[in-house]
Each structure stands twice: as structure tokens, then as C-alpha cells.
Amino acid sequence: MRRRGQRCFAGTMVETGTQGAQPLLRAEGVRKIYRTGAVEVAALRGLDLEVAAGELVAVMGPSGSGKTTLLNCLSGLDDIDGGRVTLGGVDLFAMPDAKRTEHRARTMGFVFQAFNLIPVFTAIENVELPLLLVGVGPKEARRRAAEMLDRVGLGARGAHRPNELSGGEQQRVTIARALVARPAIVWADEPTGNLDSEMAAQVMDLLNTLNRDEGQTIILVTHDPAIGAAAGRLILMRDGALVGDERRAVRPAVGTGAAGTAAATRREPPGPARAALGATLTHER
Numbered sequence: 001m002r003r004r005g006q007r008c009f010a011g012t013m014v015e016t017g018t019q020g021a022q023p024l025l026r027a028e029g030v031r032k033i034y035r036t037g038a039v040e041v042a043a044l045r046g047l048d049l050e051v052a053a054g055e056l057v058a059v060m061g062p063s064g065s066g067k068t069t070l071l072n073c074l075s076g077l078d079d080i081d082g083g084r085v086t087l088g089g090v091d092l093f094a095m096p097d098a099k100r101t102e103h104r105a106r107t108m109g110f111v112f113q114a115f116n117l118i119p120v121f122t123a124i125e126n127v128e129l130p131l132l133l134v135g136v137g138p139k140e141a142r143r144r145a146a147e148m149l150d151r152v153g154l155g156a157r158g159a160h161r162p163n164e165l166s167g168g169e170q171q172r173v174t175i176a177r178a179l180v181a182r183p184a185i186v187w188a189d190e191p192t193g194n195l196d197s198e199m200a201a202q203v204m205d206l207l208n209t210l211n212r213d214e215g216q217t218i219i220l221v222t223h224d225p226a227i228g229a230a231a232g233r234l235i236l237m238r239d240g241a242l243v244g245d246e247r248r249a250v251r252p253a254v255g256t257g258a259a260g261t262a263a264a265t266r267r268e269p270p271g272p273a274r275a276a277l278g279a280t281l282t283h284e285r
């Protein structure tokens with residue numbers, strides 16, 4: 001039986017929350033070097049990170065600091081040049097490519113800034129795809145996709161193709177697609193980057209609700225200081241390294257709306273990473 005504060009992952013129960021929990025994700029000394037001709041860019045320089053099940057982690061940092069690289073490497077989408085990444089104790093890079101791809105399909109969901117929906121598929125067909133890929137039967141996949149679309153407030157839009165949906169709706173379809181297979185981790189790279197502030201707030205409210213109510217672990221890259229300031233945990237990157245890592249004692253609603261930001265400033269004085277937010281992040285783009 002699962003009890004509150006636990007989540008089933010890869011057949012074992014892991015504690016959720018951040019206190020005394022075995023990390024769901026562990027990165028040790030991860031290095032990534034891009035080689036373009038004679039030029040080498042060290043995009044990750046021996047990076048260590050632990051994320052517990054149930055955390056919502058915001059990753060911020062100047063453009064080019066390695067945030068997307070971190071997401072790509074820690075999820076196993078891209079290869080690494082050194083170090084180790086384990087998810088639920090399983091070493092991602094010790095398995096062959098094909099196995100890693102399958103493992104990723106079963107354990108991770110992705111939300112990118114450019115929604116990456118398949119244009120000729122309807123919303124519901126896009127959402128059911130990850131289930132079909134891991135062998136769920138068509139009827140069950142359709143049922144679960146419909147349920148997930150409902151969950152993101154798009155129950156009535158299943159038959160629409162992406163170009164018949166607003167930007168916020170398209171992003172909510174990508175979130176439904178990322179979550180439909182109940183992944184251990186959802187990775188999101190600037191999920192609100194292409195949205196106006198109202199749609200961005202809706203998308204963040206949805207991610208926050210999934211995190212708070214269902215213990216969904218989410219690691220998201222953002223340039224929005226309001227999202228970073230209100231997240232349960234904030235990581236700052238610079239030049240391929242982590243230069244800040246702070247947790248909040250109390251988690252308010254993470255959103256770009258006034259409520260989340262006001263709660264963030266009211267409940268906890270900023271630590272160095274949060275204090276640095278305003279200074280380092282407002283001029284980076």
C-alpha cells in the first residue's frame with residue numbers, strides 16, 4: 001500500500017519531500033563538452049545534483065550557462081563526457097542507447113518551449129502517443145489520454161489539431177503528453193517562454209498543482225524571476241556549474257500571478273541565490 005509521502009518508482013517505494021529522502025535523481029561529477037571543429041565548449045563542468053521525489057526545482061541562470069545542457073544530459077537525451085547519472089538507483093549511461101531510450105519513455109516526460117506537437121495529429125492523438133510507444137493498447141491509451149486532457153482543462157479540445165489551439169492550450173497539451181504515462185520526472189525547458197503572461201500563469205498553476213497534489217517531480221528551466229522566486233527549490237547556474245541551491249520551507253502556489261510572488265516575498269527572506277535573482281537575471285537576455 002502506498003501511503004502519503006510515498007511514490008512508487010521502478011517497483012520500489014521512494015519517500016517524497018526533501019527531508020531524509022533517498023534522491024530520485026543523482027548526478028555526480030557530470031561533464032559535457034561540445035566540440036565544434038577546433039572549438040571546445042565545456043557546458044557542464046563536473047556538476048553534482050540530487051533531486052528528491054516530489055520536488056519542484058526551478059533552474060535559472062544567464063543565457064549560455066548550461067541549463068538546457070543540464071536538462072538534456074541529466075535526462076539522458078544527450079551523452080555525457082564524464083560522471084554518472086542515476087534515476088531511482090539505475091545508472092542511465094551504463095545502459096545501451098536503445099535501452100536508455102526505452103527507460104526514458106517509461107520514466108520521464110518532456111515539455112519544451114517550442115511545443116513539439118505533431119501537427120497532423122489531433123490533441124488526443126498527440127497525448128496518447130507516449131502510451132502507444134510503451135505498448136499500452138489503443139483503447140486504454142485513448143481513455144487515459146482523454147482523462148489527462150480533461151485534467152489540463154482541454155477535455156473539449158481533443159479533436160483539434162495544434163494549429164487550431166492557442167499557445168497556452170498547445171502547451172497544456174504538451175504537459176498532458178508529458179504526464180500521461182505517469183513519469184517519475186517531468187523536465188521542462190522554458191515551458192512558459194512562448195506564452196503571454198496570462199497563459200504562462202495558467203501553465204505554471206497547472207504544473208504547481210500537479211506537483212503539490214500528486215507529488216509529481218518537476219525540474220524546470222525558466223527565465224522568469226517570479227517563477228524562480230516562488231519555486232520549492234531554486235538552482236542557479238553559471239558557466240556550466242551550480243552556483244546556488246536553495247529550498248523554501250513553505251511552498252506557495254508557483255505562478256507568474258501576483259499571489260505566488262507575494263507569498264514568496266512574505267514567507268521567507270531571500271537567501272543569497274534568491275537575492276541574486278534580481279541582480280543577475282533581469283538583464284540576461
Ligand SMILES: Nc1ncnc2c1ncn2[C@@H]1O[C@H](COP(=O)(O)OP(=O)(O)OP(=O)(O)O)[C@@H](O)[C@H]1O
Binds near residue numbers: 063069
Ligand atoms: N549543440 C551544441 N554544440 C556546440 N555548443 C553548444 C551546443 N549546445 C549548446 N552549446 C554551448 O554550450 C553552452 C551552454 O548552452 P545551453 O544551451 O545549455 O545554455 P542555456 O543556459 O540553456 O542558455 P539559454 O538560456 O540561452 O537557453 C553555450 O555556451 C552554448 O553555446
Ligand SMILES: [Mg+2]
Binds near residue numbers: 068189
Ligand atoms: Mg536553454
